Amino acid sequence: MSDDEATTSRSRPWVMRTYSGHSNARASNELYRTNLARGQTGLSIAFDLPTQTGYDPDAPQASGEVGRVGVPVAHLGHMGQLFEDIPVAEMNTSMTINATAAWLLALYVAHAEQRGVDPSVLQGTTQNDILKEYLSRGTYIFSPEPSLRLTVDTIAYTVGNVPRWNPINVCSYHLQEAGATPVQEVAYALANAIAVLDGVRASGKVAEDRFDQVVGRISFFVNAGVRFIEETAKMRAFSEMWDRICKERYGVLDERLRRFRYGVQVNSLGLTEAQPENNIARIVLETLGVTLSKDARARAIQLPAWNEALGLPRPWDQQWSLRIQQILAFESDLLEYDDVFEGSTVMERKTADLLDAATAELDDVVSRGGAFSVVDELKTRLVRSQAERVARIESGRQLVVGVNCFTDSAESPLPADSVFKPEPTVAAELRADLAAWRQSRDVAAVRRALDDLRRAAERPDADLMAPTLALARAGGTTGEWGGALREVFGEYRAPTGVAGARGAHAGELADAAARALALARRTGSPPRLLVGKPGLDGHSNGAEQIAVAARDAGFEVIYQGIRLSPEQIAAAARDEDVDVVGLSILSGSHLELVPEVLDRLRAAGVDTTVVVGGIVPKEDAEVLLGKGVAAVYTPKDFKFATILGELLDLVEERRERLG
Secondary structure (H helix, E strand, C coil): CCHHHHHHCCCCCCEEECEECCCCHHHHHHHHHHHHHCCCCCEEEEECHHHHCCCCCCCHHHCCCCCCCCECCCCHHHHHHHCCCCCCCCCEEEEECCCCHHHHHHHHHHHHHHCCCCHHHCEEEECCCCHHHHHHHCCCCCCHHHHHHHHHHHHHHHHHHCCCEECCEEECHHHHHCCCCHHHHHHHHHHHHHHHHHHHHHHCCCCHHHHHHHHHHCEEEECCCCCHHHHHHHHHHHHHHHHHHHHHCCCCCCHHHHCCCEEEECCCCCCCCCCCCHHHHHHHHHHHCCCCCHHHCCCEEECCCCCCCCCECCHHHHHHHHHHHHHHHHHCCHHHCCCCCCCCHHHHHHHHHHHHHHHHHHHHHHHCCCHHHCHHHHHHHHHHHHHHHHHHHHHCCCCCECCCECCCCCCCCCCCCCCECCCCCHHHHHHHHHHHHHHHCCHHHHHHHHHHHHHHHHCCCCCCHHHHHHHHHHCCCHHHHHHHHHHHHCCCCCCCCCCCCCCCCCCCCHHHHHHHHHHHHHHCCCCEEEEECECCCCCCHHHHHHHHHHHHCCCEEEECCCCECHHHHHHHHHHHCCCEEEEEECCCCHHHHHHHHHHHHHHCCCCCEEEEEECCCHHHHHHHHHCCCCEEECCCCCCHHHHHHHHHHHHHHHHHHHC
């Protein structure tokens, strides 16, 4: 093939995104316009935790979390600021939002209407996948039944009114982050899609002759690990299984509507704090897993930054990841050829093996009543898989360069400590903004819209999107929408999965277990560890794994799940008479939440030892140690035997001190 022929026959590149948002809507808008100017071809909006969990910036639960891991969007004015000078009619906008997906979509539609844009032309995606929040990410609000209802109503609305929108992005990304094997990732994601589609069909809110359009708008968001041959086979298996499900279960005849449409963010779980420069090579290899095979190539890709295991990336770090995509798409010859794996016996065999195993796993979930019926069981399986992965790394059976092998290194010239930190004034400014917004709107119209929303929620067959849209147009806020539905639906605490993962670390923790047993015999009770997750951070993998490992090492472990208040943690420490409180925070709010927990413990008269785990920069760790924290653990501290040995030292010191 000549150079001219190759150029004219190149496939179109995928949509290129970076996952971003921070501080406030205006700052995020500036970042988005900068990224678009540098060649990004779509937007991927990261929302902060209060927005994801249905709270306004001035809510007590939002303390320390405002603008930290994404952009706060509390009302229609913020949506306008977020998209100022960005052509929403032309933009492909992905919104990573789940529990509050209906609300954020309503704000986006209302903003488009304000700008004179017909919603029917809008293109983009709301993730709107609540099942994976129960299993891995933790930003759920309501129990499965009302959550599925919100998902169904959002889908039904878009099919009729925003037909170019993907109303759900079934997200297996966080399943892999939570420990899912390729087989589990494929099976559980497809079980999720089946449960949602069955829910739409059973609702009767979409006419039967339009149901194939619903199937055609289902998209997926997957993960790609560093084993890029296996990941390529996984994507081919995903595509084949989805086509079969659409054809056989739902009778979709148009093959275009059966196409497995997916976007990707490559694996963040494997990014390392140790020798973080190695993460660039990992990101490139992971990108190949979802681009090499033309027949199973991603339609949109967003890449993490090399320093995400250290903290929030800066714009330059995100630009580096964007350049990886651009070099692959425009400098390499990847897009000039048909599927390079066609006829490969290796790929065919690997794909077939994954197909068989994933089909068996999927059939098991469906036979148990479907994905929403077995949340507890699926969570347990993921925690167990993650524990096995961690044990392999700790023992050296799974090699991670720079972490458990090839650890000698020249000093890196890269500014590893240079990560993004939101301005400390952000939360106060947003509280003032919110007060001004509430004074400027039609209070009576908001009250009527909230009443209509509550009444609709109380009627199981009523549509929730119409009153949600009315509230968005009237000037309601994220917290008001979430609060109204909490009044009717209540709140939910998902299973932790910890109870079913016993024994994963037994070999590696034998010495710690022997010490714990000797301590229990000497003092009359086993060492007691409270694992606490304060704030709104739902990333529970680390907390779950330390809970599993500590139990395997002979600790009595108290773990009550995510999103506990400092008051609840202090009360549990008092009531359970624990030796150590281990706080897990990955949202960056450690400087606000950890001191508050310490203050609550002191106020309750609890004499216990506090340790912290999470993505904590060195200078922040020094601050926490100065406030009385006994130890700070970050991702580089991967050896649970070492961590638990140090915790046993702290337990012994405490018990000697207390006599």
